[in-house]
Amino acid sequence: MKSDRSQEEAAGDGVPGASNSARPLLAATHVSKSFGAVKAVIDATLELYAGEAHALVGENGAGKSTLVKMLAGVHQPDSGTLLIDGDPVALNNPAAARDAGIAVIYQEPTLFPDLDVAENVFMGRLPRRPGGRIDRGLMDKEVHLVLGRLGVRLDPGRATRGLSIADQQIVEIAKALTLEAKVIVMDEPTAALSSAEVARLFRVIEALREGGAAVLFISHRLDEVFATCQRVTVMRDGRSVLASAASELTSEQLVRAMVGRDLEKRDKSTAKVGEVVLSVERLTREGKFVDISFEVRAGEIVGLAGLVGAGRSEIAEAVFGIDRYDAGSVKIAGESLKKGSPTAAMAAGIGLVPEDRRQHGLVMDESTERNIVMASLGRVQRHGLIVSKLSREFALDWARRLQIKYGRIADPVATLSGGNQQKVVLAKWLSRKPALLIVDEPTRGIDVGTKAEVHRLIENLAADGVAVLMISSELPEMLLLADRIIVIREGRLVHEIARADASEEAIIAAAAGVFSGAAA
Amino acid sequence: MSATASSEVVVHAAPAARGHRVAELISRYRPVVIAVVILVIFGITSIKNASFASSSNIQGILSIGAIYLLLAVGEAMVIITRNVDLSVGSTLGLSAFTVGEMFNHNPHTQIWLVFLVGIGIGIGCGLIIGLITTLARVPSLVVTLAALYIIRGFVNIIGTGVQIEPTVIPHSFVSLGYSTVLGIPWLFIIVLVVALAAAYWMRAFPAGRELYAIGSNPPAAVLAGIPVARRVITVFVLSGALAGLGGVLFLAQVATVNSSAGSGYELIEVTAVVVGGVAIFGGSGSVIGAVLGAILLQVINQALVAAQISAFWDSAVAGALLLLAISFDRLVSFRASRALVAKEGVTYVE
Numbered sequence: 051m052k053s054d055r056s057q058e059e060a061a062g063d064g065v066p067g068a069s070n071s072a073r074p075l076l077a078a079t080h081v082s083k084s085f086g087a088v089k090a091v092i093d094a095t096l097e098l099y100a101g102e103a104h105a106l107v108g109e110n111g112a113g114k115s116t117l118v119k120m121l122a123g124v125h126q127p128d129s130g131t132l133l134i135d136g137d138p139v140a141l142n143n144p145a146a147a148r149d150a151g152i153a154v155i156y157q158e159p160t161l162f163p164d165l166d167v168a169e170n171v172f173m174g175r176l177p178r179r180p181g182g183r184i185d186r187g188l189m190d191k192e193v194h195l196v197l198g199r200l201g202v203r204l205d206p207g208r209a210t211r212g213l214s215i216a217d218q219q220i221v222e223i224a225k226a227l228t229l230e231a232k233v234i235v236m237d238e239p240t241a242a243l244s245s246a247e248v249a250r251l252f253r254v255i256e257a258l259r260e261g262g263a264a265v266l267f268i269s270h271r272l273d274e275v276f277a278t279c280q281r282v283t284v285m286r287d288g289r290s291v292l293a294s295a296a297s298e299l300t301s302e303q304l305v306r307a308m309v310g311r312d313l314e315k316r317d318k319s320t321a322k323v324g325e326v327v328l329s330v331e332r333l334t335r336e337g338k339f340v341d342i343s344f345e346v347r348a349g350e351i352v353g354l355a356g357l358v359g360a361g362r363s364e365i366a367e368a369v370f371g372i373d374r375y376d377a378g379s380v381k382i383a384g385e386s387l388k389k390g391s392p393t394a395a396m397a398a399g400i401g402l403v404p405e406d407r408r409q410h411g412l413v414m415d416e417s418t419e420r421n422i423v424m425a426s427l428g429r430v431q432r433h434g435l436i437v438s439k440l441s442r443e444f445a446l447d448w449a450r451r452l453q454i455k456y457g458r459i460a461d462p463v464a465t466l467s468g469g470n471q472q473k474v475v476l477a478k479w480l481s482r483k484p485a486l487l488i489v490d491e492p493t494r495g496i497d498v499g500t501k502a503e504v505h506r507l508i509e510n511l512a513a514d515g516v517a518v519l520m521i522s523s524e525l526p527e528m529l530l531l532a533d534r535i536i537v538i539r540e541g542r543l544v545h546e547i548a549r550a551d552a553s554e555e556a557i558i559a560a561a562a563g564v565f566s567g568a569a570a
Numbered sequence: 571m572s573a574t575a576s577s578e579v580v581v582h583a584a585p586a587a588r589g590h591r592v593a594e595l596i597s598r599y600r601p602v603v604i605a606v607v608i609l610v611i612f613g614i615t616s617i618k619n620a621s622f623a624s625s626s627n628i629q630g631i632l633s634i635g636a637i638y639l640l641l642a643v644g645e646a647m648v649i650i651t652r653n654v655d656l657s658v659g660s661t662l663g664l665s666a667f668t669v670g671e672m673f674n675h676n677p678h679t680q681i682w683l684v685f686l687v688g689i690g691i692g693i694g695c696g697l698i699i700g701l702i703t704t705l706a707r708v709p710s711l712v713v714t715l716a717a718l719y720i721i722r723g724f725v726n727i728i729g730t731g732v733q734i735e736p737t738v739i740p741h742s743f744v745s746l747g748y749s750t751v752l753g754i755p756w757l758f759i760i761v762l763v764v765a766l767a768a769a770y771w772m773r774a775f776p777a778g779r780e781l782y783a784i785g786s787n788p789p790a791a792v793l794a795g796i797p798v799a800r801r802v803i804t805v806f807v808l809s810g811a812l813a814g815l816g817g818v819l820f821l822a823q824v825a826t827v828n829s830s831a832g833s834g835y836e837l838i839e840v841t842a843v844v845v846g847g848v849a850i851f852g853g854s855g856s857v858i859g860a861v862l863g864a865i866l867l868q869v870i871n872q873a874l875v876a877a878q879i880s881a882f883w884d885s886a887v888a889g890a891l892l893l894l895a896i897s898f899d900r901l902v903s904f905r906a907s908r909a910l911v912a913k914e915g916v917t918y919v920e
Contacts, residue, residue, distance in 0.1 A: 144793060160793070162786040164853035165779070173783050174794030176776040183774045 073136045075100045075264045076121070076152065076233045081130030083116050090116040092288040093130070098233060098264040103255050105275040105296065106268045108285035109308055109525070109558070114268055117285065118237055121266075122154040123147030153226030154235040157242065159218040163211035168193045170210050171225045196224045199261065200254045216247035223254060234258060235266040240274055241359055252278050270357045272301050272562045286310045302555075305562075309525070309554040323533075324348030325383070327517035328400075328486050330369060333378035338364045339541040342378070346486065351508065351518040353532030355525070356561045361541040362521045363405055366488050369519075370402045371395040382486065396425070401479030403472075405490040405521070411475040414464040418456050419445035421463045422477045429481075448477040452507065469500025476507060487511060490521045505531060525554045537561050600847030600855075604862040608869050615873040622876040629755055633748060635868035636757035637662075637816045637823070638838060639861050642846070643765050644809030645839040646860035647772070651805055652785040652852030653703065653710035658813040659835035660721035661695045665817025667725050670734035670827045677738045684743070685818055692814020693807050695721060700803030710806075718836060722829075729829035736825040747823035757819055761861070764812065769857045781805065785852025841888055842867050845895045866891070 074097040083091040091113040098104050108114050119125045120132070123141035131138045134150055141147045147154070161170050168189040169176070177185040193206040202220050210221060219239055226234050236255075240248045255265050255278055267279055275282060276296055284292040284307040292307040328346040333339065339361040346352045354362045367373040369380050371392040380387045388394035395402075404410040412421050422445040423430050430440040445459055452473045456466055463474055472492065479487060489508065493501045508531055512518050522528050528535060535552050537545040537560040545560035616623040641658050648655040665688040672679045672687065699717050703710045736744075749756055772778035784791045784798055791798050813832075821827055846863025848855025870891075871884050 145795060160787060160790040162783045162790060162853070164782055164786040164849075169779060169783075173780070173791075174796050176779060178776060182776075184776055184779065 072099060074098055074133070075135065077133040078117065078120065078127070079131050079133065081117070081120060081127040081132070083120060083125055083128055089288055091120070091127075094285065094288065094290040095293070096266075096283050096290060097293070098266055099281075100232070100262050100264055101259050102281055103259055103265040103267055103279045105279035105282045106266055106285065107270070107272070107275060107282060107304065107308060112285040112308070113288040114285050115237070116288075118154065118235055118266075118268065121147065121152055121233070121235055123152075148229060148231075151230065151232040152235065153222075153229060153231035153233070154237065155219055155222045155226065155239060157238045159215075159222045161210045161213075161218055161221060164209065166207050166209050167204055167213075167221055167224075168206035170221050171196075171206075171228055192228055193224060196227045199227070200224070200257050202250065202254065214247070215242040216244075216251065219251070220254070223258075227258075231263065233264045233266065235268075237268050238270065239267070240269055240271065248274070270562055272304055275304070276301065284308055301559075305555050305558050309558060323350050324515060327383060328369070328519065329381040329384070330365075331379045331381070333365065333368060333375055333380065335364065335368060335373065335375045337541075339368075339538070342538075342543050344536055344543065344546075346517040346519050348485070348515045348517050349512050350533050351512050351520055351531050353528045353535040354519065354521045354538060355528055355535050355557050356538035358523060360538045360561065362538050363490055365538070366402065366490055366519065366521060369395070370400055370488060372402075396482070399483075399485035401425075401482060401484035401487045403475050403479060403487065403489040403492060405494070407471055407475050411478075412463050412471060415462050417460045418449065418454070418463045418466065418474055419459045421474050422448050422481065425478045426481050444481070448481050449474075452477050452480070453503065467500070469504065472500070472504060473507075476504070480511070484516060486517045486519065488519045488521075491523065492520065493522075493524065493527060525557055528552075528557065529554065539563055601859040601862050604846060604859065604866055608862070608866055611866075611869055611873050615876050619876040619878075622873065625753065627872075627876075629750065629753065631865075631868055631872050632758040633755035633823075634872075635865060636755065636761050637819055638835070638842065638868060639758075639761045639864045640764060640812050640816050640819070641809075641835060641839045642842045642860040642864040643761075643768050643857050644805075644812035645836075646843045646846070646848050646855065646857045647768065647781060647805045648710070648809050649840070649843050649848050649850065650772075650785045650852050650855060651781050651802055652788060653802060653805070654714065654840065655699070655710065655806060655809045656714040656836040656840075657695060657699060657717035657721060658809060658816075658839055659832040660718045660725065661692050661810055661813035662817040662820060662832035662835060663725045663829065664695070664721050665689075665691045665814040666820045666827045666831045667729055667734075667817075667829060669818050669821050670739075671728075671732065673738045673740070673743075674732070674734055677740060681740075681743055685815070688818035689811050689814045692810040692812065692817070694810070695813070696807040696810020697803065699810070700806035703806065704799035704802050710802075714836075722833070725829045725831075734827050739821065739825045743822055744825045747819065747825070757823070760815075760819070765857055765861045768808075772857060777801065777804075782853055785849075786854070838867065838888075839864070841892045845891050847895070847899075849899060850896065 077095075077097045079095050080093050081091060081095075082089070082093055094113065094117055096104075096106065096117065106114050106117070116125060120127050121141070123144045123146050126140070126142060132141060133139065139146075139150055141150060141152070162173060165173065168186075171193055172189050177188045179185045190206045197204055197206075197220070200220065200223065204217060204220060210218065213221070219236075223234065239251060243251065252274075255267065258265050267275070269275055279296050282292070282294055282296050282299060282304065283290055284304065286308060287310075291310060325348055326345050327348050330345070331343050333342040342365055344352065354365065356362050364373060368375040369387075371388070371390050371394060374390045380389075382398040382400065385398070387398055392402075408414060413424070419442060423441050426444065427436065430436055430444050432440075442459070448454075449456065449459060454466075454470050454473045454477065456470065463471060466474065476492075492508065493504050505527070508518060508520070512533075520528075520531060522531075529552055532552070533549050535547040535549075535557060536543060537547065537557060539561055540563075544563075545556075547556055547560070612623055621627060641662070645655055645658060668691055669684050669688050672684060695717065699710070699713055702708055702713045746756055751759060772781060780791070780796045780801055783794065783796060784801055788798070817832065820831060842864035843855075843860040844850050844863070845866060846855065846859035846861065848860055867888055870887050871881075874881060874883055874887070
């Protein structure tokens with residue numbers, strides 16, 4: 051549905067914006083990749099030149115990760131070619147990519163925690179002295195040399211267990227340099243770094259560029275893109291829609307290229323908004339979120355927007371009592387809610403439809419019936435024993451109400467489609483008649499038809515006076531359903547947008563920190 | 571850069587790093603700690619029974635315990651790669667019994683041939699276990715548990731109705747079991763050579779360090795291009811070879827053998843290795859530590875006898891030590907991860 055929409059801004063499709071007199075060090079030209087029916091990357095083009103830091107930006111699900119995995123040799127393109135110095139190459143596995151001079155540094159590096167820094171850098175190719183023993187002196191010397199080039203101090207003999215994520219990334223970069231990598235891909239390297247660490251990483255990127263390497267920098271933070279990168283490629287719905295010199299772009303243009311679609315906001319009959327149901331005051335969990343205050347009223351759908359990792363799910367989990375919080379309070383209908391107790395949260399009328407329904411929402415091997423009644427066992431038992439007739443009737447009733455499509459209600463819930471599984475999770479909580487329902491990514495991985503049904507369910511729920519707190523990374527969904535949108539960035543509530551003012555641009559701008567003035 | 575309104579991020583690194591280093595020091599010097607504990611036990615027991623610290627008694631402990639120490643070397647290498655070998659007791663039994671049978675048939679069998687056959691049996695068992703573990707990707711816990719029963723069953727079958735009397739074992743062979751050089755038992759010298767060679771190999775050679783990498787992060791080891799399957803097969807072959815050698819030495823020591831020889835050794839070895847500071851999930855620890863762990867178990871065993879405490883306490887003490895060692899390791903890694911969180915956790919200053 052997304053992919054074959056015509057794109058007005060696709061004029062620059064596949065055409066690099068900057069001067070390309072020199073030959074690119076690495077190029078992916080018109081590459082496509084599908085997983086089953088899902089077209090992850092469609093006819094995308096990316097060109098990296100020696101000595102440049104190149105940003106790859108796009109919304110969640112725009113296809114950046116898939117493109118990177120093709121460069122890393124993890125996936126192979128279905129069509130299109132990868133070129134190194136102008137020559138076509140096949141990267142059939144990660145080792146082939148490494149041998150071709152491409153190094154990928156993932157957000158959370160995978161090191162050997164029990165080994166020291168130098169051993170991590172050289173593992174798999176430890177240098178030998180005559181006689182076959184490890185040449186430790188050479189290792190230390192080379193690591194010193196490389197770290198010196200990067201301007202980082204790190205003891206080569208220190209175990210990597212306990213190193214910060216930032217230092218672990220440095221170890222990975224050092225490994226890439228000793229392999230003489232020409233292209234260094236950094237997949238959201240700054241997501242877990244503090245600002246001081248980010249500044250150091252930027253100096254390292256600068257040093258890499260000066261050494262003649264090409265750095266592909268993936269980030270959601272547009273200010274970082276403008277601070278470090280010379281060129282930008284934007285991906286949207288699997289396509290590369292814009293390639294340009296960073297200096298020729300404004301952040302507004304960049305955001306528009308990332309969002310790119312016009313979505314009519316559906317008119318929603320303004321439901322009667324009732325009393326305050328959930329009141330969160332100055333909620334803080336160290337390192338996760340800080341000073342979060344908001345309210346959700348009966349009949350209202352409040353959206354929690356933000357980038358993945360901004361702290362949205364953590365806030366929801368703290369409210370529901372799965373996670374602890376360090377300061378602040380959570381009140382339901384004016385009553386303080388006991389901290390860290392899902393049982394208390396459930397008793398107070400909160401339901402949680404978690405992000406990962408397979409892991410946390412359902413018992414996959416159990417029947418649809420068992421899963422529906424799971425949170426309502428008190429209603430189907432007599433003298434402490436579950437009565438199968440009651441349980442069956444209860445489950446059938448809710449399956450009918452939510453129009454769940456199943457073979458037999460006693461079959462494992464794993465046999466249902468993703469959308470119907472999600473309805474089972476919803477049924478489980480709706481049958482408890484919650485005062486507040488928290489839904490985390492309610493339509494992730496659900497087919498389009500069922501998605502609309504889930505949306506209608508959530509709307510009906512609010513119309514019946516339930517307060518709904520919704521987390522979603524899909525902006526169209528957010529705009530469709532939410533009465534108010536709260537934007538979380540790096541653990542802080544940075545913006546609150548009323549339904550009338552909401553647009554994808556406004557949400558992305560606040561979530562990515564483009565308009566720093568929006569910070570509360 | 572964006573002016574993130576009125577907030578500034580401060581990273582607390584120093585105290586966390588210090589806490590981490592203390593924990594690291596304690597685990598690095600684990601062998602020293604165990605050596606001290608051994609000396610303390612000697613001291614206390616000598617007060618109650620002066621002959622405990624006599625040189626003849628120490629000789630006895632080193633000699634009786636030597637086979638346990640030998641097997642601990644192989645077991646440590648296996649556990650460092652995040653595997654486990656529960657077959658060593660049965661392999662020892664098979665080796666001892668087969669070698670005994672050789673003397674039964676021909677009391678003049680060459681001693682070098684006996685060693686060759688014993689070690690060969692161990693290598694064969696280890697090779698099969700290593701191949702199944704790596705090629706069929708069956709957890710080694712299951713493969714070696716099955717091997718424990720299969721090999722023992724095999725020993726029982728060939729051992730039915732067979733008697734191996736001390737009279738058929740040549741004196742030159744048996745003397746290996748108790749004779750000493752400069753007051754040090756031969757058996758202990760063999761253990762020492764094997765342990766030092768293994769420790770040196772694991773420290774100084776790429777293949778040895780790669781064993782630690784495999785245990786530390788198996789998927790990353792594959793990505794780093796380490797031949798993981800070959801290395802894992804190698805450690806099972808080495809562990810099997812040492813168990814086979816242990817079987818030959820077992821026969822030299824007791825001069826007789828029945829089909830239950832070596833039963834239960836596998837759990838004693840795992841205990842010794844973990845008490846000696848090898849992480850149960852691999853990646854850290856040393857062969858020397860494992861040998862010291864095995865010595866500690868032997869010393870406790872003998873000290874209980876010398877102090878005339880019921881031998882029933884022996885198992886209880888070994889179990890308690892195992893719990894203590896694992897709890898300590900968990901505590902250290904918990905503190906290390908706490909330190910990590912504290913270091914990464916950012917504090918916002920308004």
